[in-house]
Amino acid sequence: MTRGRPPAHTLERVIEAAIAVADADGLAAVTMRRIAGEIGAGAMSLYTYVPDKDRLVDAMVDRVGADVPAITPTGDWQGDLLAICRAQRASMLAHPWLPGALAARRITGRHMVAYLEQGLAALAPTRLDGSTKLEVIALLTGFVANFVANELAGPPTEEQVALIGEAVLSGDYPHLAAALAEGGSRVPTFDAIALRMIRGLADPVLWPGPDIL
Amino acid sequence: MTRGRPPAHTLERVIEAAIAVADADGLAAVTMRRIAGEIGAGAMSLYTYVPDKDRLVDAMVDRVGADVPAITPTGDWQGDLLAICRAQRASMLAHPWLPGALAARRITGRHMVAYLEQGLAALAPTRLDGSTKLEVIALLTGFVANFVANELAGPPTEEQVALIGEAVLSGDYPHLAAALAEGGSRVPTFDAIALRMIRGLADPVLWPGPDIL
DNA sequence: GCATTTCCGGTACAACGTACGGGAAAGAGG
DNA sequence: CCTCTTTCCCGTACGTTGTACCGGAAATGC
Numbered sequence: 001m002t003r004g005r006p007p008a009h010t011l012e013r014v015i016e017a018a019i020a021v022a023d024a025d026g027l028a029a030v031t032m033r034r035i036a037g038e039i040g041a042g043a044m045s046l047y048t049y050v051p052d053k054d055r056l057v058d059a060m061v062d063r064v065g066a067d068v069p070a071i072t073p074t075g076d077w078q079g080d081l082l083a084i085c086r087a088q089r090a091s092m093l094a095h096p097w098l099p100g101a102l103a104a105r106r107i108t109g110r111h112m113v114a115y116l117e118q119g120l121a122a123l124a125p126t127r128l129d130g131s132t133k134l135e136v137i138a139l140l141t142g143f144v145a146n147f148v149a150n151e152l153a154g155p156p157t158e159e160q161v162a163l164i165g166e167a168v169l170s171g172d173y174p175h176l177a178a179a180l181a182e183g184g185s186r187v188p189t190f191d192a193i194a195l196r197m198i199r200g201l202a203d204p205v206l207w208p209g210p211d212i213l
Numbered sequence: 214m215t216r217g218r219p220p221a222h223t224l225e226r227v228i229e230a231a232i233a234v235a236d237a238d239g240l241a242a243v244t245m246r247r248i249a250g251e252i253g254a255g256a257m258s259l260y261t262y263v264p265d266k267d268r269l270v271d272a273m274v275d276r277v278g279a280d281v282p283a284i285t286p287t288g289d290w291q292g293d294l295l296a297i298c299r300a301q302r303a304s305m306l307a308h309p310w311l312p313g314a315l316a317a318r319r320i321t322g323r324h325m326v327a328y329l330e331q332g333l334a335a336l337a338p339t340r341l342d343g344s345t346k347l348e349v350i351a352l353l354t355g356f357v358a359n360f361v362a363n364e365l366a367g368p369p370t371e372e373q374v375a376l377i378g379e380a381v382l383s384g385d386y387p388h389l390a391a392a393l394a395e396g397g398s399r400v401p402t403f404d405a406i407a408l409r410m411i412r413g414l415a416d417p418v419l420w421p422g423p424d425i426l
Numbered sequence: 427g428c429a430t431t432t433c434c435g436g437t438a439c440a441a442c443g444t445a446c447g448g449g450a451a452a453g454a455g456g
Numbered sequence: 457c458c459t460c461t462t463t464c465c466c467g468t469a470c471g472t473t474g475t476a477c478c479g480g481a482a483a484t485g486c
Contacts, residue, residue: 004463005451032443042466044444053443103316106366107373113380113389120388130392135401142359143352150351153319160320167326175333176326179343188348193414200413201406217432218482245474255435257475266474 011049013039015063018056019095027097030057057101062109064095070114073121078198080122085144085194092148099149102141126202136202143197147190224262226252228276231269232308240310243270270314275322277308283327286334291411293335298357298407305361312362315354339415349415356410360403 017038022030032053036043050056068091071083092098107116119137128136156164168177230251235243245266249256263269281304284296305311320329332350341349369377381390 001453002463003453003461005453005465007464031441033441036466044446044466044468045464047444048464100317103362104313106369108376110376110380113376113386117386117389120392124388130395132401133392135406138363139356139359139406142363143356146352146355146359149316150355156319163321163323163326167323173326173330175337176330179333179346182343188345193348193352196413197410200409214484215432216430216484218434218484220433244472246472249435257435257437257477258433260475261433 007048009039009041009045009049011059014046014049015056015059018060019063022060022097023095027057027101030060058105058108061098061101061105062111064091064098065109065111065115067091068111068115071118071122073124075125077122077125077202078195081119081140081198081202082191082194084119084122085140085198086191088141088144089148089190092145093151096152099145099152102145103149123202128202139201140194140197143194147193220261222252222254222258222262224272227259227262228269228272231273232276235273235310236308240270240313243273271318271321274311274314274318275324277304277311278322278324278328280304281324281328284331284335286337288338290335290338290415291408294332294353294411294415295404295407297332297335298353298411299404301354301357302361302403305358306364309365312358312365315358316362336415341415352414353407353410356407360406 014035018030018035021034021038030053032046033043035056036046046056050059068087071080071087073080107113116134116137119140120133123133123136126133164176164180167173168180171177227248231243231248234247234251243266245259246256248269249259259269263272281300284293284300286293320326329347329350332353333346336346336349339346377389377393380386381393384390
């Protein structure tokens with residue numbers, strides 16, 4: 001049947017190794033040599049399975065999409081969208097390189113298509129038109145990625161603290177000084193923000209302007 | 214007064230050259246050698262003005278912030294925030310590399326502090342607490358960057374079209390097929406979406422849940 | 427003139443993605 | 457069995473990147 005030398009590795013194995021490296025040491029550590037070494041192959045052997053590094057990262061993004069649990073629509077479209085956002089967030093927290101990779105990339109791969117389908121299914125009761133639904137999904141995805149990226153960024157740099165402190169002391173930024181002094185009694189939860197975003201974006205009843213989004 | 218050999222160039226000149234290159238050929242074209250060549254200097258001379266390339270990009274981001282017109286609060290906080298978002302969008306459209314650079318970066322530089330102050334001033338009438346105001350600003354900034362990135366991405370790749378078309382023909386993605394077939398009568402405008410986002414995020418009256426964001 | 431300070435920029439190195447091509451390992455046909 | 461064809465493996469090598477190093481050049485202060 002299949003002629004020629006049989007492959008010693010698999011595409012799946014390459015992608016999984018790349019994801020493991022990214023999870024452990026960040027996306028910058030994902031180099032062809034490193035991945036190849038991780039699976040006991042030569043660097044150039046990877047090009048048997050992947051046309052170039054960019055496609056490898058595409059495949060990584062699509063691969064983690066496979067592990068995100070599917071949300072089947074319940075009819076409560078707000079709840080369904082929130083569940084989708086939560087699942088996305090969980091995936092990004094498990095793979096901290098994901099928000100960054102997603103930011104510089106477009107929809108690719110089967111799982112991404114499934115993700116779109118899932119969002120559209122959840123949005124079905126809203127009666128928004130097709131392109132608006134897609135726009136809403138894109139905006140929500142971007143929101144989650146942005147939120148998680150901020151979450152993962154951790155505390156500000158010493159340098160940033162110095163910059164802000166200097167700004168406050170200068171007296172030229174009274175609102176900033178006030179905001180920092182006041183602080184926040186309660187840290188806003190992801191769910192609360194996401195729900196506001198969902199309602200604000202997708203509810204045509206609550207916001208029936210001349211522009212229906 | 215000042216001892217030693219006087220500088221042949223200036224930091225400002227370096228940053229402006231880098232911005233010009235990024236505007237013309239994208240952020241990837243911003244290399245130390247290229248920038249140096251652009252201002253008639255040796256590659257290593259740049260390190261007299263900038264500690265490393267990452268700081269140069271930081272400086273580029275901060276520099277374009279200087280050209281964004283300031284919005285002075287009018288008391289109409291929704292309108293003020295919308296004006297800020299519009300100004301940000303205009304800046305990003307003028308410098309298409311900005312959304313990408315912003316995504317992988319944190320607040321740095323004087324103009325960024327001024328931007329925060331401006332947003333906080335606009336949010337003053339809302340009576341949100343300090344950290345919530347900052348959160349709202351971060352979310353809005355992320356939204357604008359994400360929106361403009363999508364705007365600038367242009368039409369989908371031939372490969373993406375093939376993938377989606379295949380998915381539609383397979384019959385496994387009915388909602389996606391329907392959404393694409395239906396299309397959109399009206400393309401949602403930036404202003405409409407931004408206003409929904411602003412109201413949804415920051416209006417404590419319209420959304421007075423147990424979580425005040 | 428001399429010492430000191432500062433900036434200039436050529437050279438060089440490590441790491442990257444990957445083009446190239448010869449060698450190795452399999453099935454197919456004789 | 458041998459040989460041809462196909463496929464994969466991967467060492468070598470090239471161009472590009474950021475930048476460490478350092479000798480030389482140019483200014484001031486004594």
